[in-house]
Amino acid sequence: MTAGHFLTARSQNTVNGAIMGIAERREREKEKRRESIIDAAEKVFFSSGFENATMLDVAKKAELSKGALYLYFQSKNELCMAILNRSLKILVSQMKNLLRNSELTGLEKIGNLGKLFINFSQSQKDHYKALLSYREHKEHCPDNGRIFQNCKKTNKEINSLIAAMLHSGVEDGSIRQDIDQEKISIIIWGNFSGFLPSSILTEENLKIAPAEVMNYFFELVKIAIAKEKE
Amino acid sequence: MTAGHFLTARSQNTVNGAIMGIAERREREKEKRRESIIDAAEKVFFSSGFENATMLDVAKKAELSKGALYLYFQSKNELCMAILNRSLKILVSQMKNLLRNSELTGLEKIGNLGKLFINFSQSQKDHYKALLSYREHKEHCPDNGRIFQNCKKTNKEINSLIAAMLHSGVEDGSIRQDIDQEKISIIIWGNFSGFLPSSILTEENLKIAPAEVMNYFFELVKIAIAKEKE
DNA sequence: ACACAAAATGACTGCTGGTCATTTTCTGAC
DNA sequence: GTCAGAAAATGACCAGCAGTCATTTTGTGT
Incomplete structure (x- = not known):
């Protein structure tokens, strides 16, 4: 509980300064990565067909690991x-x-x-x-x-x-x-x-x-x- | 080649007698089995959905082994x-x-x-x-x-x-x-x-x-x- | 009783979607 | 500069299933 208060205090602290800007940048980057995964998926799925294409193929095309895909898409x-x-x-x-x-x-x-x-x-x-x-x-x-x-x-x-x-x-x-x-x-x-x-x-x-x-x-x-x- | 001739001779032999009837009966039975597999598949697929249902499920319902299904259907x-x-x-x-x-x-x-x-x-x-x-x-x-x-x-x-x-x-x-x-x-x-x-x-x-x-x-x-x- | 063919079996393989403990990278505080 | 904790990323691993095939069982004619 005390710890919780500290955390809250700190996160409120971060409202001012550059920190909030970083959170926004992170959000943008996440969105960009998401789009780049879709780009990769489009290429892979369109060329191999939805069934034959594998998530590993997509990951490679997106220059990411397979696991990372699941941070951005559920399935x-x-x-x-x-x-x-x-x-x-x-x-x-x-x-x-x-x-x-x-x-x-x-x-x-x-x-x-x-x-x-x-x-x-x-x-x-x-x-x-x-x-x-x-x-x-x-x-x-x-x-x-x-x-x-x-x-x-x-x-x-x-x-x-x-x-x-x-x-x-x-x-x-x-x-x-x-x-x-x-x-x-x-x-x-x-x-x-x-x-x-x-x-x-x-x-x-x-x-x-x-x-x-x-x-x-x-x-x-x-x-x-x-x-x-x- | 000679063996081939013998075979031909024998199969011609089988034209008379009950043998031809048996071949026909076999054909009928095969067709029946085929239908009974489709019966089983219908039940299984309809109740579990096409994706979730497995070939093993179908085989069990049809009281056959999985391998047998592939004698009647390619996939x-x-x-x-x-x-x-x-x-x-x-x-x-x-x-x-x-x-x-x-x-x-x-x-x-x-x-x-x-x-x-x-x-x-x-x-x-x-x-x-x-x-x-x-x-x-x-x-x-x-x-x-x-x-x-x-x-x-x-x-x-x-x-x-x-x-x-x-x-x-x-x-x-x-x-x-x-x-x-x-x-x-x-x-x-x-x-x-x-x-x-x-x-x-x-x-x-x-x-x-x-x-x-x-x-x-x-x-x-x-x-x-x-x-x-x- | 034997030989041969057709039918049937089920252990096995290869593959892939999805997971998760672990590692790497980023970030703000001191 | 360095430390701690969060966020991002990794890839070895697992479970499940379509499809295969060497082997066994059954049916048939001699």
């Missing part, structure tokens, strides 16, 4: 999720550009989104692969970890961006008002990423029941393919 | 694929019933297909899970094996069944004639099974370029959500 799967989050962020950044483009109607944005997706899957094959392996890794990734939470967050952001495109289309009159923006964004994103089937199974992540989304999907298809009555 | 992944094929066949059988139903228009069949899918994913959760893990296992499953080929075949059958529903709709006038039946069936099935993103990546399995299918998907969505001009 191989969590490391994969960190890569996935990068993949998602690439998409987010591209989609933001598209959303910003004021020369396009909302409907046209949706059309271009398709092209954006295709382009991504071709020019960033490895990242797209990472994206598709989401389900695999998620199952063995601790829910608590901040990395997993980040992925969830970025994923939500993507859905919001699609919804925003739809919304802008409703605003500018290029898209009907009676559509369910949220459902359609899930459908579009789910179709590209394979998230929709996954969420049907887990029933997580969505306020709307995934089954309902699937129903809506079939409604849309029906609208698109039905023969006009009159 | 754990191939065994998983065998289960997947069962899952697909359940769907095929249900879809055949739906297709046969002559009281429904083609358009209605497509609508009911959505409900069929949802129902499957809820009542056959484990099989649906197996379905979604296709990609995982495929990568580590020998292309040559007959089991993998079977899965491919059943998968194609499903696409054909959807296409047939669409076709019947065109015939009975409930569905427009200008739709691309093949693409739409891939979209619908891909949306449910996650096969579409997968095939975008691998570019296999489809005569049509997966990217083109994705484009078409966005076209459909646009038709369904666009504001009518006049």
